[in-house]
Amino acid sequence: MRPLLMGALGAASAWCAPAPAAHLPQLARALGIHRRLPHRAGVALTFDDGPHPRGTPAVLETLARADVIATFFLVGEQVERWPTLAAEIAAEGHEIALHGYRHRNLLLRPPTTLSRDLDRAVAVIGQATGRRPACYRPPYGIFSTAGLVLARRRGWLPLLWSHWGRDWEGRATPAAISARATAGLMAGDVVLLHDADHYSASDSWRNTVAALPSILETVSDLDLPFVPVTQEA
Numbered sequence: 001m002r003p004l005l006m007g008a009l010g011a012a013s014a015w016c017a018p019a020p021a022a023h024l025p026q027l028a029r030a031l032g033i034h035r036r037l038p039h040r041a042g043v044a045l046t047f048d049d050g051p052h053p054r055g056t057p058a059v060l061e062t063l064a065r066a067d068v069i070a071t072f073f074l075v076g077e078q079v080e081r082w083p084t085l086a087a088e089i090a091a092e093g094h095e096i097a098l099h100g101y102r103h104r105n106l107l108l109r110p111p112t113t114l115s116r117d118l119d120r121a122v123a124v125i126g127q128a129t130g131r132r133p134a135c136y137r138p139p140y141g142i143f144s145t146a147g148l149v150l151a152r153r154r155g156w157l158p159l160l161w162s163h164w165g166r167d168w169e170g171r172a173t174p175a176a177i178s179a180r181a182t183a184g185l186m187a188g189d190v191v192l193l194h195d196a197d198h199y200s201a202s203d204s205w206r207n208t209v210a211a212l213p214s215i216l217e218t219v220s221d222l223d224l225p226f227v228p229v230t231q232e233a
Contacts (some may be wrong), residue, residue: 016027016107018143032152033143034159040188042225045070045215046161048099051078051085052194052196053204060092061197067091068226070094073137074129076101076121081104081148083128083202090129095228098122103199106138111146118150132228135159139199159229165215167208168200174210176187177200181211182218190229191215 005139021028021035028035028088037044046065048071050056063070072089079086090096098140101121106114118136126132138147141159150187151158163185181191197204219226 014195022141035162041170042227044190044229047195048073049194049196052084055195056085056169058209066216071229073097073099075099076124079124088126096131097135101141106144106147106224161190163191170201178214
């Protein structure tokens with residue numbers, strides 16, 4: 001029994017190996033998972049979990065007023081619900097990226113199921129936006145080994161983040177979101193925010209929208225341009 005147990009533990013360890021990469025920069029580098037931009041032209045402002053019928057338009061309006069380009073990691077099941085919003089994101093020149101079809105932890109998804117999920121998401125997003133994502137961030141920022149392999153096979157850049165606002169929390173305030181998102185910000189950083197509350201505290205997107213002007217102003221004061229992740233938006 002002991003060899004079987006050791007084998008099972010080894011397999012589980014290998015399966016979960018990339019999971020802490022969002023919080024362990026050395027692990028992310030070793031596995032080729034990007035936490036920062038592959039280029040250093042500026043700062044990438046990224047939004048997860050959308051589109052959302054109220055959050056996404058509010059974020060788009062704020063970005064348009066400031067003439068800022070961002071990257072939106074779309075969820076396929078939400079694109080199916082709100083295809084015109086996904087199309088609007090693309091039409092306004094923002095980069096379209098992939099967050100999967102279902103917003104579920106990759107550690108709990110078998111490779112075959114995950115592969116179908118990713119392909120379905122790409123098809124749905126492509127139909128709504130006319131774009132094929134070149135960048136992938138898994139739900140909750142947790143890669144499984146299978147998820148990382150599947151992303152690489154499809155030629156996607158596996159991307160996490162270097163700064164976040166923790167804006168999904170119910171207790172988050174606009175001031176706290178802005179402070180976390182911009183502390184020590186420099187060229188090459190990737191900022192994680194959310195334009196939706198589908199998988200987080202109800203109405204959390206309102207605090208994100210309220211924090212955005214301060215975030216945009218801080219980055220402007222640092223004389224750092226906002227850039228898409230792949231520079232191809």
